[in-house]
Amino acid sequence: MQATVAASLISALLDYLQTQGLKRSTLLQQAGLDSAALALPQRTIEAVHYERLLAAGIAHLHNPLLGLEFGTTAQPERWGRLGFLLRHSATLGEALSYQARFAHLVNSIGEGRFVERSDDVAIEWHSADVVMPAVIEEAFAAWLCFARWASGRNESPQCVEFSHRAQGDPAIYREFFQCDVRFSCTTSQLCFDPGLLELPLHGADAQLTAYVSAEFDQKARRAPSLETLRQLQAWLLATLCAPPPTLTDAAEALQINDRTLQHRLQTQNTTFRQSLDNARHTLALRLLVDAGLSIGDISHRLGFSEQSAFQRAFKRWTGVTPLAWRRMRYERTGLLNE
Structure with missing residues (x-):
């Protein structure tokens, strides 16, 4: 930590x-x-x-x-x-x-x-x-x-x-x-x-200390789940591939059981599926910067079964296709000459 x-x-x-x-x-x-x-x-x-x-x-x-x-x-x-x-x-x-x-x-x-x-x-x-x-x-x-x-x-x-x-x-x-x-x-x-x-x-001030200490008690209870969420995101970014990892894979990597992982994610108002989706989004943006990788390569790296599934997910994340996002980025940075 x-x-x-x-x-x-x-x-x-x-x-x-x-x-x-x-x-x-x-x-x-x-x-x-x-x-x-x-x-x-x-x-x-x-x-x-x-x-x-x-x-x-x-x-x-x-x-x-x-x-x-x-x-x-x-x-x-x-x-x-x-x-x-x-x-x-x-x-x-x-x-x-x-x-x-x-x-x-x-x-x-x-x-x-x-x-x-x-x-x-x-x-x-x-x-x-x-x-x-x-x-x-x-x-x-x-x-x-x-x-x-x-x-x-x-x-x-x-x-x-x-x-x-x-x-x-x-x-x-x-x-x-x-x-x-x-x-x-x-x-x-x-x-x-x-x-x-x-x-x-x-x-x-006894009333103030009771109020603020209760606030800190709540934070202390949430602290382990927040750290687990951070560890999960780091692990997902490092291990994403085809086929995509499961909740059981993640729990084993974090050395906790499935139910504990699910509970801690619920405490942070998220799920394993949402965490996987967030990690895919983050990694997709990183990989698209590399012009040497095709859209198909990136789709496979992110664990999508088909390139079309990746394209639909990316459009949901950003509003544009992966290719359109890559072209817009290159145009903004002056790396693409028309």
Whole structure:
């Protein structure tokens, strides 16, 4: 599963880098982003763009502690709708429990696991892949900054541990966290007194948190089916041929049973037949760009039993025949000379 982050987090980083004198258009280009992709704060974007943006900022500013510094400016809006839920929680413990349950829906680059132990409480960082230290440092600084902002108290952890080496002067870390900070540890974690879980938050609103948490619960239930739909589309695009794959073929490839696949597709208001049709449409447009492929070749590649069936399907998708679509595209791009 591809790691993602919320567009709101990338927008916050762009805004911060602009305050440091960097040009937005240059940063977008270096991160491989289009500004239109950030128009919807709740949209998720591949995390690689966020890491590229951090790397570009570090390079331009010659500041390896950029992640830590960006984290210290955190506001709830940085996490989009999840930030809204956190700021209206009753206590710090409730906010942390929501963070642990729902953070993956807006930011899957890493996971902050909330762990209660006999003598302390910890937020441990876990990620499937190795991420740059700036990502982890931003997350830790942002979590603590939120806790201080939401409670109105300048509380500090008992200790902070990072699995990576210090990216700058260790005294800078100690000054912000106001506790012992250790590096090159077996895991990255924030450890603090369990009593802090009872800290009341000044924006508490039980009615709002009930409403928004129910919204996130629904998203969490839909998340597996959405990922299955994405995996199915990728598999169909890679395997379409004659004869076309069946639902059973797809379920076996995705390592689930037929009924589970059908149920997850129903949750996304679609069916296997519709998914196959969508994949054929997408692949047909890609293949028609290749002038070396005949309409018959493409029809066979898409798993149609007859070329006429492909032509009827394509006209249903686009309103024109495959040959007419190919000619119009070539004329638009200047590749066909009359």
